[in-house]
Structures are given as C-alpha cells and as structure tokens.
Amino acid sequence: MSPDSRSRWFPVLGLALSVGLPACSGGDTDSIRIGAALPLSGKHANVGGFFRDGYQLAVEEANAQGGVEIDGVRRPIELRIYDDKSDASISPSLLERLIAVDGAVALLSGYSTPLVQAQVIVPMRRGIPFMNAGGASKSIFREGNQWVFGALSPVESLASTTLEWLMWEQDQERLPKPLRVAMVWQNTDHGREYRTGVHQVIEGQTDRFELVLDESFEHLSSDHTSLIVKVRSVEADVFLSDAHEPDFLLQHRAYVEQGLGHVAVSYGARGPERSVREGLGEAVSHLVSAQWWTRALPYAQSRHFVERYEAQFGGPVTEYYPAVAYEAARALIAAIGNAGSTDAEAIRDALQNLELDDSLLPGGRLYFPEESRFQIENRCVIVQNQPEGGVRIVFPPDAAEGPAYLGS
Amino acid sequence: MVDLLSVLASGILVGTVYAYMAYGLGLIYGVLRVVNLAHGAFLTLGVYVTWWLNATFGMDPLVSILITVPLGFALGATVERTLVFRLRDSPPVTTLLLLFGVWLIVRNALYLIFGGADRSLLTSYSLESLAVGPLTLSIPRLIVSAFSLLGFVVLALMLKRTWSGLALRAVAQDREAAALSGVPVNRVWAVAFGIGSALAMSAGSLMSLFYSVTPEFGARFLLKSFCVVVLGGLTNIGGILVAGIGLGIAEDLTAFYIHTGYRDVVSFLVLTAALVMRRADSD
Numbered sequence: 024m025s026p027d028s029r030s031r032w033f034p035v036l037g038l039a040l041s042v043g044l045p046a047c048s049g050g051d052t053d054s055i056r057i058g059a060a061l062p063l064s065g066k067h068a069n070v071g072g073f074f075r076d077g078y079q080l081a082v083e084e085a086n087a088q089g090g091v092e093i094d095g096v097r098r099p100i101e102l103r104i105y106d107d108k109s110d111a112s113i114s115p116s117l118l119e120r121l122i123a124v125d126g127a128v129a130l131l132s133g134y135s136t137p138l139v140q141a142q143v144i145v146p147m148r149r150g151i152p153f154m155n156a157g158g159a160s161k162s163i164f165r166e167g168n169q170w171v172f173g174a175l176s177p178v179e180s181l182a183s184t185t186l187e188w189l190m191w192e193q194d195q196e197r198l199p200k201p202l203r204v205a206m207v208w209q210n211t212d213h214g215r216e217y218r219t220g221v222h223q224v225i226e227g228q229t230d231r232f233e234l235v236l237d238e239s240f241e242h243l244s245s246d247h248t249s250l251i252v253k254v255r256s257v258e259a260d261v262f263l264s265d266a267h268e269p270d271f272l273l274q275h276r277a278y279v280e281q282g283l284g285h286v287a288v289s290y291g292a293r294g295p296e297r298s299v300r301e302g303l304g305e306a307v308s309h310l311v312s313a314q315w316w317t318r319a320l321p322y323a324q325s326r327h328f329v330e331r332y333e334a335q336f337g338g339p340v341t342e343y344y345p346a347v348a349y350e351a352a353r354a355l356i357a358a359i360g361n362a363g364s365t366d367a368e369a370i371r372d373a374l375q376n377l378e379l380d381d382s383l384l385p386g387g388r389l390y391f392p393e394e395s396r397f398q399i400e401n402r403c404v405i406v407q408n409q410p411e412g413g414v415r416i417v418f419p420p421d422a423a424e425g426p427a428y429l430g431s
Numbered sequence: 432m433v434d435l436l437s438v439l440a441s442g443i444l445v446g447t448v449y450a451y452m453a454y455g456l457g458l459i460y461g462v463l464r465v466v467n468l469a470h471g472a473f474l475t476l477g478v479y480v481t482w483w484l485n486a487t488f489g490m491d492p493l494v495s496i497l498i499t500v501p502l503g504f505a506l507g508a509t510v511e512r513t514l515v516f517r518l519r520d521s522p523p524v525t526t527l528l529l530l531f532g533v534w535l536i537v538r539n540a541l542y543l544i545f546g547g548a549d550r551s552l553l554t555s556y557s558l559e560s561l562a563v564g565p566l567t568l569s570i571p572r573l574i575v576s577a578f579s580l581l582g583f584v585v586l587a588l589m590l591k592r593t594w595s596g597l598a599l600r601a602v603a604q605d606r607e608a609a610a611l612s613g614v615p616v617n618r619v620w621a622v623a624f625g626i627g628s629a630l631a632m633s634a635g636s637l638m639s640l641f642y643s644v645t646p647e648f649g650a651r652f653l654l655k656s657f658c659v660v661v662l663g664g665l666t667n668i669g670g671i672l673v674a675g676i677g678l679g680i681a682e683d684l685t686a687f688y689i690h691t692g693y694r695d696v697v698s699f700l701v702l703t704a705a706l707v708m709r710r711a712d713s714d
Contacts, residue, residue, distance in 0.1 A: 066547035066647060109547060210692055240691040243651050245449075246679075248441035248569075249686040249694075256434050268549045269643045276641055280560045280569040281437075302551025302643060306558050 054101035055091065055365055057082075057355065058121035059131040062138065065109025070134045070344050074157065075104055076336050077348025078131055081356060084331075091360035100356055107133060111141035118145040128365040129154065129355055134344070136160040136212055146170045152358070152370045155398075156351035159315075160212045164396035172374050172391045173398030174351035174384075178213050181291050181313040182220030182263070184403040188311075188418035188427075189261065189287065190231055197429060198260075198286060201229070205236035205259035205285075207250060207274075209266050214239065217265035217291055235259050240274075242267065247274040251281050265291040272302050279306045286429045287311055295406060295414045297341050308410040309428050311417070313403040316343040316350075316384055319416050319424060320404060325383040350383055385422070433565045438687045439680060444572040446679025450672045451579035452634040452652055453659040454586060455627035461603045461666030462623035465515060466523070469530040470656060471649025472537035473503055473628045477635020479541060482644045485552045492552065492639050493574065499632040507628025508621040515624065516617065534649065541646040549643040557640065571640035578637055582630065583672050590668070599623055603666060658702040661709075 059078060062071035082102045085091065090099040103125050107114035114133055121127040122145070130146055132139050132155040139158030146153035147170050155163060159175045192198040206221055208214035218237070225232045235257040240250055251274065254262060262285045266274055271293040278288070293299065294312035318329050318340055328349060332340050340346070354377060359365070362373035374391060382389035385404040391397040405418035407427050417427035452474060459467045477499050484490040484498065510533060518526050559570040590596035601609035602619045610616045635648070642648065655678075663674030678698060686694040 062547075064547075065542055066645065068542070068546040069548035207691070238691050241695050244691075244694060245652070245655060246441065246445045246683070246694075248445070249438050249683040250691045252434055252437045252441070253687055253691070269645070272549070272551055272643050273641065276558065277569075279558045281567050282560070298549055298551065302549075302553060303558070304553050 053096075054099045055093065055359060056101045056103055056121075056125055056127045057129050057131060057352075057359075058103040058105070058118075058125055058127035059133065060105045060107040060114045060117035060121070060142065061133050062109035062135070063104075063106035065107075067109040067133075067135050067138070070157075070342075071106075071109070073342060073344035074134050074348040076332070077156075077345035077350075078102055078104070078352045080328075080332060080335065080345070081349045081352035084353075085356045091356060093359075093363060093365060100359075102352075103127065107138065109135075109138070111138050114138055114142050115145045118142055119149075122149055122151055127151070128367065129359065129370055131348075131352055131355065132157045134158075136163065139163055143171050151367050152355070152374055154351045154355040154374075156347045160216055161396075161398065162212050164398045166396075168396045170371060171397065172354075174354060174389070175315055175347055176399055176401045176403060177220075177395075178216035178265075178291075179220030179223065180400065180403050181265070182217045183224050184313050184405060184418070185263065185289050185311070186221065186224040186228075186232070187402070188405045190228065191418060191420065192427065192429070193231060197426075200231050201233045202231065202261050202286075203233050203235045203257070203259040204261045204263060205254045205257050206234065206263045207236065207238050207240055207254065207266075208264065209242050209270060210239040211242055211267075213267070214265045221263065240266075240270070243269055244273070247277040248281065250274070251277040251283065254278075255281060255283055260286050262288045263291075264289070266293060268293065268296070268298065272299070275303060275306065275310075279303075284430050286431065287427075288430070289313070292343075294408050295341055300408075300412060305410060307408050309430065310408045311427065312406055312408075312414075314343055314406055315403060316346040317404055317406050317414060317416060318346075319406070319414065320383065320385065321422055322383055322387055324381045324387075328383050346383060350389065354379060354389055385419075434687070436566055438683045440566050440568060442680030442683035443676055444569065444576050444679070445683065446676035447576040447579035447672070448572070448634075448638065448675075449655055449659045449679055450663075450675025451575065451582055451637065452631065453656040453663070453671050453675060454582060454668060455630035455634070456656050457660045457663070457666060457668060457671050458586070458599075458630070459624055459627035460660065462599050463511075463515070463620055464523075465526050465530070467530055467624075467627065468527055468653070469510065469533040469537070470627075470631050471653035472534040473507065473631035473649075474635040474638070474652055474656075475541065475646060475649040476506070476537060477503065477632035478639040478642070478644045478648050479545065479635075480632070481636040481639045482550055482552050485554075485639075486550075491554060492636055496578075496633050496636050499636045500629045503629035503632030504625040506632075508625035510628070511621045511624035516620065519620075538646045538649070545646070547646060549645050551643045552639055554640070569641070575637045575640065578633075579672070579675075582633075583668060586626075586630075586668050595619075595622060655698055658698045661702055662705045 061074050082100045086099045089097045105117040129152040134157035136158040153171045156174045159178045161177050193200050208218045271290045289311040294310040358373040358377050362369040379389040384401050386401040406414040407417050415424045416422050456470045480499050481492045481495040484495045556570045560567045598614045598619045601614050659675045663670035682694045682697045685697045
C-alpha cells in the first residue's frame with residue numbers, strides 16, 4: 024500500500040472509529056437504551072446541565088428499583104447523552120446517531136423551542152417515541168402527531184393561569200373589576216402563544232378585564248424605555264410581559280427607572296431565577312410569575328425529588344428545568360415498563376395511555392391528551408418573589424402558601 | 432408632552448451609547464481601511480472582563496475601565512501586529528474573514544470558559560434614576576452618555592492636537608505620502624487598531640451597567656455599530672456621535688409613536704438609505 028493510498032484510508036478509519044466507539048463503549052447488552060441530544064455547551068449550556076441531571080436522576084431511580092420488565096425479565100435503562108452545542112443544525116443528526124448507531128428505543132428532548140423544533144423531525148420520520156420536556160410551544164406538536172409527547176404545558180397556560188389567579192383575586196375582592204391590562208410580548212413563537220393565552224381568557228371575561236395595550240417587541244432589543252413609557256401612558260392596573268431573560272432584565276430595569284407601579288407585574292415565567300436576582304436585586308421583589316414547577320409545591324413526590332436532587336447535585340433547586348426533565352424521563356420509563364416491550368409502537372401506545380397519579384407537576388397528574396396532540400395541559404402554578412429572596416406560591420388556592428402582595 | 436420628552440431623552444441617552452461603541456470601528460476603518468468584524472469580540476471581552484472583575488473582586492464597572500482600556504489597546508495592537516499586518520496587501524475580503532475568525536474564536540472561548548448563561552452585575556446605582564422636571568433619567572445611562580461625550584472630546588483633541596493624531600490622520604488620508612514624509616505607518620496602524628479596540632472594550636465595560644453579559648453580546652451590537660458608522664461617515668468621529676444620537680432618537684420615536692416592533696427596522700432602513708445615497712453621490 025503506497026503512502027498515498029494509506030492516507031486516503033485514514034479519514035475513513037477515523038470516521039468508522041468515531042461512529043463505532045461510542046456504540047461499543049460502556050454499554051450493557053441487556054440494557055434498554057434511551058438517549059438525548061442536549062445543549063451541554065454553547066448558549067444553553069446552563070439549562071442543558073439541569074436537563075442532564077434530571078434525566079440521570081430518573082434513570083438512576085428506575086435502575087435502583089431493578090429497571091423495567093421486558094418479556095418477563097428486568098432490564099436496566101441506559102441513558103446516552105450527546106452534546107449538540109446548542110446548535111439546531113447538528114442536533115437532529117445526533118438523534119439519528121442515537122437511533123441508528125446506539126440503538127435507542129426512545130428519545131428525550133433537548134432544551135429550547137428552536138432546538139426541539141429541529142429535533143422532532145427525526146422521531147416523526149423514524150417512528151420513534153420522543154418525550155419533550157424542553158419546548159412548550161404548540162408549534163412542536165404538529166397535525167397528525169403520533170410520536171412526540173410533551174411534559175411541558177403550552178406557553179398559553181403561563182398566561183391563562185396568571186389571569187385565572189387575577190380572577191380569583193377579584194373574587195376575593197382584593198382586585199377591582201374590570202382590571203386594565205397592559206400586555207407586551209416578544210415577537211417569537213413563545214411570545215405569540217403567550218398573547219393567544221391572554222386573549223383566550225380576556226375575550227370571555229370582558230366584565231373582568233380591559234386590554235389597554237397589546238404590543239410586541241423584538242427579541243434582544245437594545246432598549247425598552249420607549250415601550251415602558253408607552254405602558255405608563257395607558258395607565259393600566261396590571262402589567263404583563265412575555266420576555267426571555269436578556270429582554271426581561273432590560274425591560275424591568277427600564278420599568279424601575281421610570282418609577283412605574285402596578286397592582287401586579289408579571290413577565291411570564293421569568294422571576295425566580297438566581298441570575299435574575301443577581302442582576303436586579305430587590306427590584307424583582309413581588310414580581311409574579313407562572314411556573315411549570317416550583318420546589319414549594321406541597322406534594323410528597325415533589326419534596327422527594329427536591330431532597331434527592333439536592334443530595335446528589337448540591338445547591339437549592341430554584342428552577343423548573345430539572346424537575347420537568349426528571350418527570351419526562353420518569354414518564355418515558357414508566358411507558359416502556361407498561362409496554363413490556365422495546366418495540367417503538369408499543370412504547371408509543373403506552374405513552375398515549377399513560378396516567379401518572381403521583382406526578383410532581385402542578386395538579387399532581389400527568390397524561391398526554393390526544394386532543395392537545397399529546398402535550399400535557401396542566402395548569403401552571405403562580406409564585407411571587409419575596410423580599411430578601413425565595414418565592415411563595417400564591418395560586419392555585421389548594422397549594423397557596425399565603426396571599427399575594429398586591430401593589431397600588 | 433411628558434411622554435414625548437421622555438422618549439426624546441431616552442433616544443439621546445441610547446444614541447450616545449451607540450456612538451461610543453462605534454468610535455473604535457470608525458477609527459480603524461479610517462486609518463487601516465479595514466472593516467473590523469472583530470469589533471464585536473472586543474465589545475464582548477469588555478463586558479466579560481468587567482463582569483468578572485466585579486464578580487471576583489467587587490470592582491465597580493467604572494473603575495474597571497482603568498483595566499479594560501490598556502488591555503484593549505494591548506490586545507488590539509497584538510491582533511494588528513500578528514494577524515492583520517500580515518494581510519495588509521491582500522484583498523479586503525481576506526482581512527474581513529480573518530477578523531470574523533478572531534470574533535468566532537473569542538466567542539467560543541467565552542462559551543468554554545463561562546458557559547452560555549446570561550449574567551448581570553448589580554451596583555449601588557444600577558437602578559437609580561434622576562428626576563429632571565417631569566423626566567426620569569437613568570443614572571447608568573447618564574454615566575455612559577457622559578463617557579461617550581468625554582470619549583469624543585478626548586479623541587477629537589488627540590487627533591487634532593497631538594503628533595500621534597497627526598500621524599493617524601496622515602495615514603488615513605494617504606498611506607504612501609505619509610510613509611514618504613517619515614510617518615512610521617506600521618506603528619500608526621498598530622496604534623489605531625489598539626485605540627479602536629480599547630474604545631470597544633471600554634464601551635463593553637460601560638454597557639455592562641445595563642445589558643446582560645453573554646458570549647453573543649457583540650453580535651447583538653455589531654450591526655448597530657455598522658449602521659452608526661455608515662450613517663455618520665466612515666472616518667468622521669463627530670459624525671458618528673451625531674449619527675448615534677440621531678439613530679437613538681429615530682428608534683425611540685418609531686417605537687413610541689408607530690410600533691415597538693419596528694424599532695430595529697429603523698436602523699436597517701437608515702443603513703440601506705445611507706449606502707444608496709453614498710453610492711449615488713460617488714456615481
């Protein structure tokens with residue numbers, strides 16, 4: 024073999040090794056493989072780490088109980104995770120690799136709506152169950168969807184639960200009727216769905232709400248002062264905004280600088296994050312947010328998760344990401360066990376019929392309704408930031424830790 | 432009326448920030464005739480160094496400028512000496528791609544070191560504002576505006592009153608004639624790149640007072656800097672200041688009176704119009 028012909032084979036050998044080695048390494052031939060492509064580096068690395076931890080915890084718990092029973096034999100679950108570097112262009116190919124090379128029988132999602140939107144093409148084309156915990160947008164669940172299941176309620180539920188809370192406060196005569204609502208929303212799928220959620224409630228409750236501002240803003244806007252001046256000019260009672268973190272930080276900064284005050288201020292799901300408190304300090308006290316999960320939920324299973332998570336990974340769990348990831352993985356493993364098979368269609372059917380009555384998500388129950396294209400529709404939980412840190416659940420009433428502070 | 436005044440004041444304050452982050456880009460283009468796509472990298476390094484100094488030592492962002500300015504100068508001069516200088520006679524697109532590569536390296540290095548999470552810093556005056564009649568003005572934005580005006584004055588004086596400024600202007604006007612007159616063109620290029628980078632990093636330091644810090648920070652503001660530089664005149668520091676303020680006011684008036692969603696459209700309409708008008712003038 025000439026040096027030239029040898030050098031031609033090196034790339035082929037390298038490719039074969041790079042594809043083959045991960046599939047051969049560390050796996051138990053009796054194990055059932057599930058996999059995920061997560062943003063462990065790049066712009067979503069922080070959240071990707073929470074997802075990895077949540078998934079791992081659920082798998083470890085299942086394996087501690089002997090794994091799942093397939094054809095009368097208990098087999099462990101093996102979780103295989105790849106880093107998609109927060110890049111939607113490589114994430115789908117990693118899922119292909121999990122299916123074709125690693126033999127994954129089902130997939131767990133990555134994080135962020137754009138990344139999950141890119142990922143869902145693979146399970147739908149390959150006919151593999153895909154459990155989504157990282158994208159709440161309804162656009163992920165397409166017409167005729169059979170393979171994609173969502174453990175995160177739609178973005179609309181952030182808005183609708185917030186308005187339900189306001190109606191409850193009105194019923195307690197703590198807020199007037201009608202309430203003048205100023206709403207601004209980020210011009211993304213997330214923001215548009217938040218707006219839809221607000222409209223769906225308000226249009227049936229004209230005696231309770233008057234929408235006095237409904238305006239979009241661009242993601243990563245360089246300034247929000249003029250928008251906040253506009254909010255001030257409409258003299259609303261309630262200010263609702265849906266913004267990702269960089270816009271939220273800038274927008275609320277402008278809100279505080281301009282000296283605005285409303286009886287209630289909410290930025291969708293933003294508020295309890297540690298980074299938010301670091302950036303805005305006491306200025307985020309009394310912000311109200313809708314959450315897919317919070318550590319203060321009074322369910323035994325939620326407390327159990329918090330204890331296990333904090334014992335294993337340290338630090339207080341202040342964000343919903345690991346809890347939803349854990350719950351999604353737990354649901355998928357339960358469905359594999361219910362299916363009693365590693366056949367994709369059997370797992371899919373088991374997911375479609377799954378009901379967990381000990382869910383740690385708000386409502387305590389998890390199932391995937393066909394009418395919502397297999398995305399859960401649990402109500403969110405409303406929390407309010409407390410001075411000096413921490414949050415308190417203020418809605419729903421059966422989970423509330425106390426009344427909300429309402430501004431003037 | 433109060434709303435209009437508030438929007439105008441906000442536009443002026445935002446505009447001076449735009450101008451400050453664009454001075455360095457204009458200076459480098461004026462002297463080297465290089466479109467510095469690494470400008471975003473220096474802005475991002477500025478916010479990260481400032482955030483890190485604040486998080487580690489509690490250093491105030493305004494004090495951190497004493498570090499980011501010399502650091503920016505040293506890094507910029509090094510990039511010019513080691514990379515840009517070697518391609519000085521290559522087609523412009525080569526330098527453009529090289530500097531784009533520098534930006535990608537810096538961005539990915541920051542992802543590796545700090546991750547992608549949004550980070551912010553909080554000072555005792557971060558959320559303070561000043562009441563001026565019916566207006567409420569943000570203290571951090573007033574500080575940045577003051578620095579922007581100061582930067583303009585210092586830069587203008589340096590260019591007009593010092594030998595270095597004379598040399599910079601001579602090279603900007605005619606590189607070969609300047610060299611024949613004894614101006615050390617190579618050194619002037621390094622100094623120009625160093626000053627431009629120092630301005631970008633100090634702008635990053637100041638912008639950390641109100642923007643969150645991520646490795647994508649530079650991408651967020653690079654296009655805006657180009658708009659300001661093209662609008663103000665590629666080599667005209669005074670024009671850049673006026674263009675920045677004009678753009679800030681135009682954006683805020685559009686956001687308030689038409690629609691907030693059109694705010695960024697203004698920048699790019701202005702950029703397109705300026706390029707078309709320049710082209711028509713040159714024809």
